[in-house]
Amino acid sequence: MQRNAEDKEHLHAGQVPLLPEPGEKDVSTSLPQSSLLFLSSFPISDVFSSIFDLIYSNSGIKGFYSCEIPTLTTPHSQLSICIRRWYGVADSTLPSFSRMAASCSTFPFLAQSEFEVACQDLADRCIAAQNIGWSAIRLLTKNNKMCQCAQPARRAARTLSPGEPRRITGRGSGLQNSSPPKDVSTCPDSSPQEALVRAKPHPSLQIDYDILLSPTYQVPVLYFGLRWHNHGPLGLEEVYQYVVPERYRQELKSVGVMGGISMGYHPGSGAPTFFVHPCNTADAMANIADAQSVTPGSYLLIWLGLVGHCVNLHVPRELFA
């Protein structure tokens, strides 16, 4: 309930209301069927040159995943609202994507180079925005991918000094403003510039999300894993119980061999992971976005809005600033 209050506050503080006005219909339910993604499949392992890493835990969203499960019933309208705002609006009302004016060359697919630009754009937005509710966000690139992939296992965010080269861009975002008290300590096995910011340990569910480009489908794929603090990884049942909002559960479970969420191996780390089937992503993107106006940066945000809400990864409105 705290969450609702917070949303209202944002509504008043922000310039653009992302929540529906009273009495306004939530249009997410009337989107065409093709805008829902979970019809198919994904690859198991491949070589990627860019990994975008979002670590999302309870720290920014105030007990959302800790024992107060009732808050899970809070209607999650943010993402559907984002979709509505994209739906057929004129270019001028779209967020400005100053970095990339060019539209996507292979729309509704996303080329590797454009994916990298889009990831950088999203990372920049997360850093520019304060207090977006994600506990950490990291951009991993090919050269340092192996050493960084081990990181998500820890509930940790890395901050960098401004002077570091861009390709190492691990950056904490909004950490100073998020709620739980934190110990700030230096990570002994990392380079001197890096500090490890760790939330005080308490029972909590941690979800790590990774975005990677599928070399088969040429669209981004959302991978995620979840674990209780200090415990091992959890299974598909827990995914539906804790991660998938109730309103999507039946729909998501009913497609494919065993539902819209599959288990596979993380292309970077090789560890078991969950992922949302990407094979219908291109069709969904084609239905929602307009080929001429979509830049790589906006592509990734639209995509994240589409896919994320079914697995509780909500695009903070601050990212559209």
Place this chain on the structure above:
Amino acid sequence: MENRVSLGSIQKAVWDGRLPLQIVLASSESRTFDQTDPYLISYPRISYLPSLLPRLRAFFSNFLIEPNSQSHDGWFEFEGVPLKWHYPVGLLFDLYAGADPASKTATRDNESTDHGPPLPWRLIVHFTNWPHDLVRLDADGMVMNDAFINSVKEADFLRNGTAKGIMSLSKEDSSGLWNAVQELDLLSFQRISNILLPRHSQPFRNVPIRIFLPLPLNAESPSLKVVQSPLPPSIPAPSMQSSQMLSSRSGSTLQPQTVGTVLHTLLPNLFPSRRTPVLAKPVLHGAVIPMSAPIEEVVRSSAYGDGWAYLVVRMMG
């Protein structure tokens, strides 16, 4: 030109390919430690290891220290490496077993003398302590079925540029495909996969091939290095400008993409030549495949059940 074989007969040979396996129960899980009899089987290369688990669970049931373990608790190990069950056993053998693959020049006889291939392939089965780096199986085999179908969809998407084929497949045919692979029923498999495959007159859009790189000998974590890239079945002939690649669809300016051109393009350091293996060689179904083989024909004839050709790169010498 002796014995010009058809794609169909190669496919039959691939489906007939078998590996002798010798599977022992992990000594730490056996009441008799290492005195448990091994389970021996000649197992199809295109099959998947978990399909053996019910038989193994029954075979070892009297020896299990943990009698309550289920067959889907079972997992396989080779020399300390937990084997990823979603890969067909033939691929796992080519990847890990280090056997010198059969090639056109070496006959079976003189091959098995020096570096005798480690046959039967000795595996260890466990029914407890599921390793963290493997995706768990479930009691009714849905996880395995799902992984297979996902892989089929990917191959289909690459071949057609859309996954509509597999998604419009009837439920019977969709599960029939998986059953056909499990039961080694080539006729049923061909009937269903012919619905998915583009006709011979119509080329693939891209050819579903994954290339597995050699594993470092003393790697701490033996995570597999896999290379995948969109591979059109034809590429511009050397004299042509690259700008014509997309526009030209007439056969005159294009040449078939071969195993050699793919390897040379994706892994130029390992494959400095398009025609001759110099430092490394490509292995498929336990055999070195010719660098001159057109990749679309390779996949049409020699793909695994999920539609993919998994090439393993082996260093020479």
